[in-house]
C-alpha cells in the first residue's frame with residue numbers, strides 16, 4: 001500500500017500501544033490491573049440509560065440527524081453553560097455537537113493549519129494536541145507545563161518566531177495528566193495572548209465537573225473577551241460516565257463554530273439524535289449523580305496519595321480530574337518505571353513521557369478502578385520497589 005506522507009509522522013496512539021502490551025500479558029493468564037486509560041469503571045447513571053432506551057425506540061430518531069445538531073441539544077448545552085458557569089451562549093451560532101472532545105481537537109486543526117503553521121499544545125498534554133496538528137499538515141510545538149508555575153505554560157517563554165507562526169493553542173484545566181487546576185489570572189493572560197498574536201485559543205474542558213474538596217472549576221468562556229479569541233470543548237464523557245457514548249460540544253466563538261460545522265458536514269453526518277436527546281436530558285436533570293461520582297474519586301484520590309506516601313512518594317492531592325501525576329523513584333525514567341510496574345507488578349500506568357517531553361520523570365495513575373484493585377496495585381508496586 002502507498003500510504004500518505006502524513007501517516008509517516010503519526011505515532012501509534014499512546015493507549016493503543018499500552019493495550020497491545022496488556023493483551024499480551026492477559027493472554028499469558030496474568031491478572032493485570034489497569035490504572036492506565038481514564039475510562040470510568042462505574043456505569044452511566046440509570047436515569048440516563050433509561051432515557052436512551054426510550055429515545056432509541058422512537059422512530060423519529062432513526063433518520064439522518066440535522067447537520068447543525070438538534071436544537072434541543074444545543075439549547076441544553078447553552079442552558080447548562082448559563083446555569084453552571086454564568087456564560088451566555090447563542091444555541092444557534094455558538095454551540096455545535098461533537099462526537100467527543102477528542103474528535104473536535106483533531107478536526108479543529110484542519111480548520112486552522114496549513115503547511116508551516118504551528119499549533120501550540122500543553123506539554124504534558126492530551127496526546128491529540130500533538131497528533132491533530134500533524135494529521136492536518138501543520139506543526140505541533142509543545143509548551144512546557146512545570147510544577148513551579150502551577151502547571152501553566154509560561155507564555156512569555158515561547159520564542160517570538162514560534163509565536164509568529166502559531167495559529168492555534170490547546171490548554172486544559174482541570175488538567176490531564178497533571179491534575180492541576182487553573183490558578184491566578186492565567187485565562188486572562190491567555191485571552192490577551194490570543195488577541196495580541198491572532199492565535200485561536202482552544203480550552204479543552206473535559207474535566208470541569210470532576211472536582212474535589214469543594215473546588216468549582218471555571219469555564220474559559222467566563223473570562224472577559226474569551227469568546228473573541230477562541231472556543232471550548234465540553235465533554236459528557238467523564239461528567240456522566242459516558243465515555244463509550246461519544247458526545248461533547250464545541251462552544252464559543254461563532255466564526256470558529258461555523259468553520260468547524262462546515263468542515264464536519266463534509267466529513268460525517270452528525271450524531272445519532274437519540275444520543276443528542278439523551279445528552280440534553282442528562283444536562284437538564286439533577287446533577288446529583290455527578291456529585292456522587294466525585295465523592296468516589298475523591299475517596300480513591302486519598303487512598304492513592306496515602307499509599308504513595310507509605311512508599312515514600314509525596315504528591316499534592318489534586319483538586320480535580322481522575323488522575324494522580326506521580327514522580328518516578330530515583331534511578332527510573334518514566335518508561336523504565338512503567339515497564340517495571342507492568343512486568344513485575346502486572347499494573348498498567350502510562351509513562352508521563354507519552355504526554356510530551358515535559359512529562360518525563362512522571363507516570364500517571366488513573367482513579368478509574370475499584371478501591372480494592374487500586375490498593376492491590378499499589379501494594380504490588382510497594383513490594384517491588
Ligand SMILES: Cc1ncc(COP(=O)(O)O)c(C=O)c1O
Pocket residue numbers: 038099100101102103126172176204206234235236237243247248
Ligand atoms: C484532556 C482531555 N481531552 C479530551 C478527552 C477526550 O474526551 P472525549 O471522550 O469527549 O472525546 C480526554 C479523555 O481522556 C481528555 O483527557
